[in-house]
Amino acid sequence: xxxxxxxxxxxxxxxxxxxxxxxxxxxxxxIASRGLADEIQVVRTGCQGFCAEGPVLVxxxxxxxxxxxxxxxxxxxxxxHLLKGRPxxxxxxTPPSAPAPVPKLSQIPFxxxxxxxxxxNRGLVDPERIDDYIARDGYEALAKAVTELTxxxxxxxxxxxGLRGRGGGGFPTGVKWATCRQAALHRGVEPVIVCNADxxxxxxxxxxxxxxxxxxxxxEGMAIGARAIGARQGFVYIRHEYPIxxxxxxxxxxxxxxxxxxxxxxxxxxxxxxxxVVQGAGAFxxxxxxxxxxxxxxxxxxxxxxxxxxxxxxxxxLPTNLNNVETWANVPLIISRGAAWFAxxxxxxxxxxxxxxxxxxxxxxxxxxxxxxGLIEVPMGITLREIIFGIGGGxxxxxxxxxxQTGGPSGGxxxxxxxxxxxxxxxxxxxxxxxxxxxxxVMDDQTCMVDVARYFIAFLTEESCGKCIPCREGLRCSLDxxxxxxxxxxEEGDIALxxxxxxxxxxxxxxxxxxxxxxxxxxxxxxxxxxxxxxVRERRCPAGVCKxxxxxxxxxxxxxxxxxxxxxxxxxAITGQVKYPHQLNQSLCIKCGACLDACKRNAVLRA
Amino acid sequence: MTDxxxxxxxxxxxxRSRDHLTAILLDCQEExxxxxxxxxxxxxxxxxxxxxxxxxxxxxxxxxxxxxVGRHRIHVCMGTACHVQGAQRLLEAVxxxxxxxxxxxxxxxxxxxxxxxxxxxxxxxPAVTVNTDVHGKLKQTAIPRMLRKYVxxxxxxxx
Numbered sequence: 001x002x003x004x005x006x007x008x009x010x011x012x013x014x015x016x017x018x019x020x021x022x023x024x025x026x027x028x029x030x031i032a033s034r035g036l037a038d039e040i041q042v043v044r045t046g047c048q049g050f051c052a053e054g055p056v057l058v059x060x061x062x063x064x065x066x067x068x069x070x071x072x073x074x075x076x077x078x079x080x081h082l083l084k085g086r087p088x089x090x091x092x093x094t095p096p097s098a099p100a101p102v103p104k105l106s107q108i109p110f111x112x113x114x115x116x117x118x119x120x121n122r123g124l125v126d127p128e129r130i131d132d133y134i135a136r137d138g139y140e141a142l143a144k145a146v147t148e149l150t151x152x153x154x155x156x157x158x159x160x161x162g163l164r165g166r167g168g169g170g171f172p173t174g175v176k177w178a179t180c181r182q183a184a185l186h187r188g189v190e191p192v193i194v195c196n197a198d199x200x201x202x203x204x205x206x207x208x209x210x211x212x213x214x215x216x217x218x219x220e221g222m223a224i225g226a227r228a229i230g231a232r233q234g235f236v237y238i239r240h241e242y243p244i245x246x247x248x249x250x251x252x253x254x255x256x257x258x259x260x261x262x263x264x265x266x267x268x269x270x271x272x273x274x275x276x277v278v279q280g281a282g283a284f285x286x287x288x289x290x291x292x293x294x295x296x297x298x299x300x301x302x303x304x305x306x307x308x309x310x311x312x313x314x315x316x317x318l319p320t321n322l323n324n325v326e327t328w329a330n331v332p333l334i335i336s337r338g339a340a341w342f343a344x345x346x347x348x349x350x351x352x353x354x355x356x357x358x359x360x361x362x363x364x365x366x367x368x369x370x371x372x373x374g375l376i377e378v379p380m381g382i383t384l385r386e387i388i389f390g391i392g393g394g395x396x397x398x399x400x401x402x403x404x405q406t407g408g409p410s411g412g413x414x415x416x417x418x419x420x421x422x423x424x425x426x427x428x429x430x431x432x433x434x435x436x437x438x439x440x441x442v443m444d445d446q447t448c449m450v451d452v453a454r455y456f457i458a459f460l461t462e463e464s465c466g467k468c469i470p471c472r473e474g475l476r477c478s479l480d481x482x483x484x485x486x487x488x489x490x491e492e493g494d495i496a497l498x499x500x501x502x503x504x505x506x507x508x509x510x511x512x513x514x515x516x517x518x519x520x521x522x523x524x525x526x527x528x529x530x531x532x533x534x535x536v537r538e539r540r541c542p543a544g545v546c547k548x549x550x551x552x553x554x555x556x557x558x559x560x561x562x563x564x565x566x567x568x569x570x571x572x573a574i575t576g577q578v579k580y581p582h583q584l585n586q587s588l589c590i591k592c593g594a595c596l597d598a599c600k601r602n603a604v605l606r607a
Numbered sequence: 608m609t610d611x612x613x614x615x616x617x618x619x620x621x622x623r624s625r626d627h628l629t630a631i632l633l634d635c636q637e638e639x640x641x642x643x644x645x646x647x648x649x650x651x652x653x654x655x656x657x658x659x660x661x662x663x664x665x666x667x668x669x670x671x672x673x674x675x676v677g678r679h680r681i682h683v684c685m686g687t688a689c690h691v692q693g694a695q696r697l698l699e700a701v702x703x704x705x706x707x708x709x710x711x712x713x714x715x716x717x718x719x720x721x722x723x724x725x726x727x728x729x730x731x732x733p734a735v736t737v738n739t740d741v742h743g744k745l746k747q748t749a750i751p752r753m754l755r756k757y758v759x760x761x762x763x764x765x766x
Contacts, residue, residue: 014730017741051730203687205727240633240670241726243739281629282669284724298626299660300667367688367729374730405687441687441729455690459724465667568748570703592703593696594747 003041005082007031008123009057012047012212013205013244014374019071020044020055026071030078040082046213046248048123049375050110053093058105058123065105066091096371096393110372113391115345117361118329119377121214127248130255133216139261141332145224146269149335151181154228158331160339162350162359167196167287167324168407168436169512170425172354176321180311181229183319191319193231195222195275195328196292197238197245200284201408202459204439206363207325209375211238211245214329215252219275221328223262224335226273229321234275237292240282249277284409284463288511289314289322291465302465303511324437326363347381347424358424366392368441369399378423385419388442399444402543403527407436409456409463410516412523413449432523434516448545449528450535454482456520464513471514474505478521486546490536499525544606547591551607554595556581558603565595565604613638614646618653625654628664632671641672669724677712677719679757681737686725688732697733698722700747704754705761717758 009015009024021044028042050056053067064087066077073091080086092101093108102108116122125132133139145154159174184191195218199207211218222234238246253275256262264272278296285291286301293315295301314320334342343350348357358380364387367373371393378387384404388394395401403413412433414421421427425435443452461475478501481494502518509515525532534540541549554565554574559581566574566582573589576582584595596604617634621627631654635646642665651658665671683689683698698720702708705718712719728734731743735753742753754761 013726013741014728014743017728017731017734017743051728054730199727200724202685202690202725203729204725205729208727241723279630279633280668281633281664281671282724283667295629298624298628298630298664300663302667365729367732368691373688373732408687439687441691443691447691452691455687459685463724570700592700592747593693594700597746598748 003039005040005062006060007040007042007057007082008045008048008060009042010046010048010055010123011044012051012209013242014047014051015054015056016244018054020057022071023055023057023069023074026074027078030074031082034078034083036078036082043126044128045123045125046127047209047375048213049114049119049209050093050372051375052371052373059087062087063105064103065093065108065111067093110374110376110391110393113386114377115361115379116377117333117345118210118217118326118363119213119375120333121217123213125214127213127215128251130216130252130259133214137336138216138332139220141335142220142223142227142261143267145227145335146267146271151228151230154224154335155181157339158228158334159354160351161334161342162339162346162354162357163327163330163334163342164354164358164425165324166326166330166362166437168410168434170358170435173323173327174354176311176323177225177229179309180319180321183312184230187319189318190233191229191231191321192315193222193225193229193234194292194296194315194320194322195234195236196287196289196322196324197236197242198280198287198292199239199242199325199437200287200463201437201439203365203367203405203441204408204437205365206375206438208239208242208245209365210325210329210363211242211249215245215249216256217329217332218249218325219252219256219262221331222275223266223273224331225321225323225328227271231321232272232274234273235296235315236275236277237286237296238277238279240279246277246279253277283465284459285465285511285513288513290511292322293320300465302467303513305510326438330360345379347422348426358426362423362435362438364438364440366440366442368405369395369444369447370442371396380424381422383420383422384414387423387440388419392442395442395444399446401442402445402447403443403449405433405441405443405452405520406439407434407519408439409460410434410512410519411436411439412519413443413452413527414523415527417527432519432526434519446543446545448486448541448543449524449531450482450486450541451543451545453521453524454479454486457482457517460513460517464517468508468510468514470505470508471510471517474501474509474514475517477501478518482521485532485535486541486548488535488539488546488548490532492536494536495525495529495532550591551586552584552589552591552593552595553605553607554582554584555603555605558601560601560603562600564598564600568594568598570594611645611649614649615653618650623654625656625660628654628656628661629668632661632665636671641675643673643675675712675716677716679717679737680719680721681735682721682723682726684724684726684728684732684734684736685722686727686729686732688729689725689734692732694733697735697745697747697750700750701735704750717761718754
């Protein structure tokens with residue numbers, strides 16, 4: 001049946017949390033009650049990326065984007081736009097500095113400046129229907145890989161494309177595949193391939209969104225990889241915190257099996273391959289390859305020393321090829337459109353050697369103190385400024401940009417002087433941060449960099465598996481020092497101690513969790529040393545975050561005595577008559593900040 | 608009292624395999640909401656693994672709890688995006704409101720409070736989950752209203 005119009009409702013985790021399932025159901029009811037059920041179809045898509053404005057939807061073919069919808073808006077939307085063909089301006093998106101709403105998706109800066117490769121099907125397919133994926137040329141690359149290309153040709157194509165691992169390390173994918181294939185042939189055993197969907201970096205949700213919005217892209221990529229490497233068995237290791245992604249992946253696998261795209265004799269050839277899903281149980285270290293494989297075997301996820309690589313001896317001592325979700329999702333397009341097309345995007349020249357540049361695109365989760373939070377895909381080599389100010393729309397409430405954190409707990413914070421730096425594997429590493437899996441957290445002048453460093457070290461202290469001493473004790477000791485500094489008890493020599501400890505950990509830790517753990521401290525010391533010094537020498541937190549070093553006061557000139565802060569205060573520290581400026585008793589104040597949240601006139605000051 | 612046949616069914620569903628210990632324990636955690644001694648011992652016996660190995664897994668991963676948890680499980684997200692938007696202050700506020708610390712359960716077994724490293728809905732920071740509901744862009748002042756949705760008279764019960 002042909003529909004004249006499609007309403008594509010975002011059903012990513014962000015929008016689902018804002019009620020998009022209810023919204024979709026309400027739309028279907030309203031459309032049916034108007035007798036339009038044969039003309040207009042409601043489709044639930046994966047994450048459309050603009051999480052800040054959820055729940056969002058797009059009406060096609062008009063390409064009109066609506067955001068921040070409530071079920072009470074449904075009647076108007078159906079009546080005006082779908083029935084009478086008059087798009088509803090008040091439900092459209094207005095960029096922060098624009099005078100009027102922007103109706104079309106392609107004209108909204110957040111979307112217009114992106115380049116969709118991995119996310120090419122985002123918002124256009126129903127992730128729970130394999131036919132949608134196939135209609136967009138899905139599984140064409142797999143057909144080509146099993147019928148036209150030899151394994152060596154597939155590997156050569158991936159090598160030439162310059163594709164590097166999207167999980168953080170940036171290791172050339174084609175080289176890894178070739179090594180794994182060789183190791184298996186050499187030993188005469190069957191290799192295994194694994195998809196790492198244990199997205200543990202806080203502030204990153206690219207992999208979850210890819211699986212939620214286009215699970216077949218990952219499955220197809222893995223099947224092509226299996227054909228190239230010679231594997232018959234594949235695993236997806238996925239976080240248990242991602243229930244929607246897990247469910248969609250399981251459905252997609254079933255559908256692929258029904259269509260003969262997985263299982264025995266794929267597409268009528270002699271190629272057998274199937275994928276099992278294994279759940280993680282909440283351990284950051286399981287993103288590390290050796291720990292992940294221990295966990296796959298049903299053991300506690302502790303890493304081992306890597307003098308023998310997992311491509312040779314991995315899961316159950318078989319040659320094991322591990323790639324991240326986004327890496328796998330890139331594979332089908334490289335095979336169908338060719339390595340040259342892929343290598344034409346990005347920075348550097350990868351035609352001779354994949355280490356010479358960063359080709360293709362990268363998906364980032366752009367979050368924190370930025371107007372347009374959400375999921376974006378951009379060509380490698382774009383500048384931080386274009387991402388944060390062009391796509392992200394700048395910093396909320398006109399505050400000043402201070403830093404951007406990339407690479408998760410193993411990454412670092414880059415200051416405003418680096419805004420014009422290109423975003424690629426090697427530039428980020430040279431600047432003391434790293435690509436990581438793609439979390440990008442923007443910070444404004446109200447973010448304390450010492451507190452951020454302490455936050456990551458506290459995170460890693462909890463997640464350190466405890467097997468090797470430099471990591472376990474080094475982190476604990478660093479945390480003690482950082483806690484002391486943020487509590488205003490820092491001493492001369494503390495900063496030097498942090499640096500010394502960091503250097504030891506970089507050299508001596510067993511796995512990458514430990515050896516990269518000092519990065520947040522080292523990078524903030526490199527660019528924001530003055531903040532550390534203010535905490536230690538002046539007992540002052542310039543950003544107004546560290547509890548022990550700040551006080552709350554009420555601006556008597558601005559306070560109109562509305563009493564909101566008095567109601568919010570749990571200790572009775574604020575007193576005053578209604579309609580008269582209130583007073584704050586410092587001896588009762590526990591510095592929880594509830595008054596600041598409650599005040600509508602910005603009369604509560606924090607310094 | 609934990610139902611032994613239920614545990615055995617879960618183990619059998621995973622082929623009584625040691626390779627699937629994590630998956631078995633995840634299912635047990637979902638079924639019983641925590642892993643009491645009988646679960647650990649029954650699972651160990653049925654997959655023919657030492658109790659220490661099962662206990663090792665149960666204490667290694669964050670998803671497992673050896674102590675009983677409350678009817679409503681609150682998780683304050685401590686992801687980076689939530690952190691810069693004040694997640695720590697939010698955690699302290701929930702803690703004050705319920706009179707329990709992180710990792711504890713209210714005496715009436717209604718609420719448990721814990722943190723989670725990242726829910727992956729960073730666009731909604733700061734976020735809190737109660738059971739499976741996500742409460743995004745949460746302000747301290749909205750916490751009582753959120754709690755009342757689950758237990759109307761929580762204040763009278765916990766204080």
